[in-house]
Structure formats: C-alpha cells, structure tokens
Amino acid sequence: MLEIKNLTKKFGNKTIINSLSIKIPTGQILAIVGPSGAGKTTLLRCIIGLENVDSGEFFWNGHQFDPTNSDPKNSIVGAVFQNYQLFPNLTVMENIILAPVKVKGVATKLAKDEAQKMLDQLDLSGKENLYPYQLSGGQQQRVAIVRALAMNPKILCYDEPTSALDPDLRKEVAKLILNLKKDAVTQIVITHDMEFAENVADEILKVTPIK
Amino acid sequence: MLNYIQQILPALLGGTKVTLSIFAITLIIAIPLGILLGVTLTSKFKPIKWLLNTYILIMRGTPLLLQLIFIFYGLPLLGIVFSRYNAALIAFILNYAAYFSEIFRGGFQSIPKGQIESAKLLRLSKWQTLRYVLAPQVFKIVLPSVGNETINLIKDSSLVYVIGIGDLLRAGNVATARDVTLLPLILVGIIYLILTAITTYILKAIEKRTNVWR
Ligand SMILES: Nc1ncnc2c1ncn2[C@@H]1O[C@H](COP(=O)(O)OP(=O)(O)OP(=O)(O)O)[C@@H](O)[C@H]1O
Numbered sequence: 418m419l420e421i422k423n424l425t426k427k428f429g430n431k432t433i434i435n436s437l438s439i440k441i442p443t444g445q446i447l448a449i450v451g452p453s454g455a456g457k458t459t460l461l462r463c464i465i466g467l468e469n470v471d472s473g474e475f476f477w478n479g480h481q482f483d484p485t486n487s488d489p490k491n492s493i494v495g496a497v498f499q500n501y502q503l504f505p506n507l508t509v510m511e512n513i514i515l516a517p518v519k520v521k522g523v524a525t526k527l528a529k530d531e532a533q534k535m536l537d538q539l540d541l542s543g544k545e546n547l548y549p550y551q552l553s554g555g556q557q558q559r560v561a562i563v564r565a566l567a568m569n570p571k572i573l574c575y576d577e578p579t580s581a582l583d584p585d586l587r588k589e590v591a592k593l594i595l596n597l598k599k600d601a602v603t604q605i606v607i608t609h610d611m612e613f614a615e616n617v618a619d620e621i622l623k624v625t626p627i628k
Numbered sequence: 629m630l631n632y633i634q635q636i637l638p639a640l641l642g643g644t645k646v647t648l649s650i651f652a653i654t655l656i657i658a659i660p661l662g663i664l665l666g667v668t669l670t671s672k673f674k675p676i677k678w679l680l681n682t683y684i685l686i687m688r689g690t691p692l693l694l695q696l697i698f699i700f701y702g703l704p705l706l707g708i709v710f711s712r713y714n715a716a717l718i719a720f721i722l723n724y725a726a727y728f729s730e731i732f733r734g735g736f737q738s739i740p741k742g743q744i745e746s747a748k749l750l751r752l753s754k755w756q757t758l759r760y761v762l763a764p765q766v767f768k769i770v771l772p773s774v775g776n777e778t779i780n781l782i783k784d785s786s787l788v789y790v791i792g793i794g795d796l797l798r799a800g801n802v803a804t805a806r807d808v809t810l811l812p813l814i815l816v817g818i819i820y821l822i823l824t825a826i827t828t829y830i831l832k833a834i835e836k837r838t839n840v841w842r
C-alpha cells in the first residue's frame with residue numbers, strides 16, 4: 418500500500434498542495450482529476466521525486482521512503498510523461514533495456530527477452546529496432562510504459578496518458594492499465610477525461626486550485 | 629612548369645605541415661575546453677558565468693588578428709614572452725574555445741529538461757545520463773556549427789603569417805616574391821581547397837551517421 422501523509426508543496430509563497438493525505442492499496446488505481454492549474458502534475462512530480470516537498474511523508478507497505486532518493490535500490494515509482502520523453506538517439510529496444518542493464522546490471526540478453534515479451538503483448542512486435550521518431554504517438558506511449566515497467570516499479574504514474582490519443586487508442590490504454598492491475602502494479606493516473614477515469618479507477622481524487 | 633612545381637613543392641608541403649599542426653593542436657585542445665566552458669555556462673554560479681561571458685565577448689568581439697598580434701608583440705612589453713609558434717597556438721586556442729563554448733552551451737540547453745528527468749526516474753547516474761542520453765544528442769546538434777568553425781580554422785590559420793611563422797601561405801608568398809610568378813600562390817590556394825574539401829567530406833560522413841535518428 419502506498420500512503421502519503423500531509424503532503425504540502427509550495428512554489429515560492431504560493432501553496433499548490435495543502436496537507437494532502439492519500440492511501441492507495443496495492444494493485445489499485447487512483448485517478449486524479451481537476452481543472453487546469455489545480456496542481457495535478459505538481460502532485461505527481463512530488464510522488465515521483467522530481468519536486469522537493471515542503472512537508473509530507475511517503476510510505477510503501479509501512480516503510481517510509483524518499484521519492485527524491487536516486488538510489489537504484491529505491492526504485493519504487495516509475496512514470497510515463499505526457500510527451501513520453503523517449504530518448505531519440507536510442508532504438509525502442511535500447512530505450513527499454515538501457516536502465517535495467519546499466520543501472521540494475523541485468524544481462525543484456527535477459528533484459529532483451531523480457532522487453533520483447535512486453536513489446537509483443539503491447540502489439541509492438543517488429544518495432545524493436547526503430548527509433549522513436551518512426552513511431553506513432555500511441556506506439557511511443559506504449560514504449561514509454563514498457564520502459565518504465567522494465568525497472569519493475571511498484572507504482573506507475575501517468576500524466577494525462579490519453580490526451581494525445583484517439584478514442585480507440587484510449588480504450589487500448591484503459592485495457593493496458595487494467596491488465597497491469599492484474600499484475601498488482603499500483604497505478605496513479607492524471608486525466609481530464611472523466612469517462613476514462615470512471616472506467617479504470619478504483620478511486621477518484623478531485624483536486625481544486627487553492628485560493 | 630612541371631619542373632618548377634616540383635622544385636617549390638617541398639617548401640609548400642613543409643608550410644602545409646605547419647598549418648596542419650596549428651590546426652590539429654588547436655582543435656584537440658579547444659574542443660574539450662569549449663565543452664567544459666559550455667557546460668559551465670549552463671550552471672547557475674553567477675560569478676564564473678560573468679567571467680566566462682566577458683572572456684567570450686572579448687574573443688568574439690575583437691579580430692583574431694589583433695589577438696594574435698597582442699599576444700606575440702604586445703605581451704612582451706609586459707615581460708611575457710612566447711615563441712612564435714606558442715603565441716599562435718595560445719591565440720587560436722583561446723579564440724576558438726570561446727566560439728566552441730557558445731556552441732556547446734546552446735547544444736546542452738536545447739535538450740528538453742524532460743529527457744534528464746526521464747533518465748533520473750530510470751535511476752541512471754549523472755554520468756550515465758551524460759554518456760548515453762545527453763552526449764549523443766548534443767553531438768548531433770552541434771556538429772554542423774562545430775564543422776563550420778573547423779573549416780574556418782583551416783583558413784584562419786593563415787593569419788599566423790603576420791607573426792612570421794612559416795606556414796603554407798608564407799611558403800607560397802616567399803616563392804612568389806623570389807621567382808616573380810603567380811604559380812606558387814595558385815598552388816597555395818589549391819592546397820587550401822584540398823584541405824577544406826577533405827575536412828568537409830569527413831564532416832559529412834560523420835553527419836550521415838548521426839542521421840539515422842531524429
Ligand atoms: N516550477 C514551477 N514554478 C512555479 N509555479 C509552478 C511551477 N510548476 C507549476 N506551477 C504552478 O503550480 C500550479 C499547478 O500547476 P500544475 O502543472 O500542477 O497544474 P495541473 O493541474 O497539472 O494543470 P493542467 O491540467 O493544465 O496540466 C499552477 O498555478 C502553476 O502555475
């Protein structure tokens with residue numbers, strides 16, 4: 418279970434998140450919705466450790482952790498950014514196995530086999546040696562998901578995963594998220610799409626801008 | 629005429645050697661120096677940035693010829709004396725490192741921040757991020773500008789003429805003055821053309837290899 422206690426985040430003297438507490442049981446999906454500027458992305462960036470928090474504590478299964486700690490042993494969270502941020506100079510396969518091989522020391526052959534399995538599942542067979550610019554937006558997104566999953570995160574976060582997708586692909590992403598749920602991956606999804614949120618989420622968190 | 633060419637060619641090739649040595653040594657030192665200064669320019673430490681920007685302003689805002697003369701003829705007045713060859717190297721390295729540092733600063737700054745954040749989330753170390761993510765992208769971005777400067781350097785190296793170094797241009801000019809014929813100068817031009825053509829070819833080949841991704 419992921420538990421966040423009394424998270425507060427300010428930019429300068431502007432409070433974006435005020436003493437927010439969240440609990441997500443393992444394998445559940447939390448959708449975060451709210452108007453533009455409400456602080457959804459900021460909240461996500463705090464959870465994945467890209468922003469320092471002003472106060473707040475994070476626990477995974479009762480053990481406190483620091484999301485900003487970059488120790489590889491501490492890789493509890495993974496994320497898929499809004500614009501995917503695949504490395505343009507690396508092929509699909511290289512993007513996926515870079516971190517497992519260089520950070521975790523997984524043998525290249527093994528990392529490739531694992532990656533191939535996930536690529537096949539996500540309908541990306543045959544794309545291994547293409548560069549990101551040769552993929553469609555939806556394909557890039559799935560590669561970004563595989564890349565994050567290759568590090569075996571306990572929690573996977575998405576910032577507006579459907580904003581750039583057509584309705585068919587939106588359904589695909591929903592299916593993918595629900596499939597990962599079966600593998601007990603805890604997931605946090607920011608979205609503007611209420612229908613999507615209701616389809617996938619176990620719980621919906623509504624955030625509002627703080628006056 | 630062929631006889632005459634054969635006769636002066638050794639002198640011209642000797643000059644070419646000097647030109648190439650200044651070219652190569654300048655590149656080998658100025659490019660790494662430029663990378664280092666370029667990265668420093670992207671940091672947030674104000675005093676060093678201010679110092680570097682002043683240095684770049686002077687190097688880019690005054691003629692290289694003036695800098696060359698200043699170092700070889702000017703500094704001895706302050707008791708600082710360099711040999712001709714060293715004075716030339718110092719002037720070229722300082723000048724070109726300034727241009728390179730601006731190019732590399734731009735290269736590093738044009739990489740989206742999200743790339744670095746992605747790498748951080750994947751728990752890549754700073755060094756791994758530089759090695760596998762940033763360096764290849766910066767390399768591709770700066771290649772055309774670095775290539776331009778490299779070609780310029782071949783031609784700029786002829787400026788060492790004014791401090792009396794026996795480079796390619798001087799070798800040709802000496803022969804022209806002595807034998808009262810245009811031929812040596814034409815040969816000098818042809819040799820410069822060959823040097824820039826070879827460099828251009830190599831740069832194009834490298835560029836082609838980075839074109840497999842975008
Ligand atoms: N680095 C920053 N420095 C200062 N203020 C920031 C920074 N990042 C975000 N903010 C402010 O924090 C508030 C919340 O921004 P955030 O991006 O989290 O909103 P959001 O809910 O994700 O909006 P959207 O739905 O448009 O993506 C905004 O008012 C924004 O101006």
Ligand SMILES: [Mg+2]
Binds near residue numbers: 457459
């Ligand atoms: Mg946002």
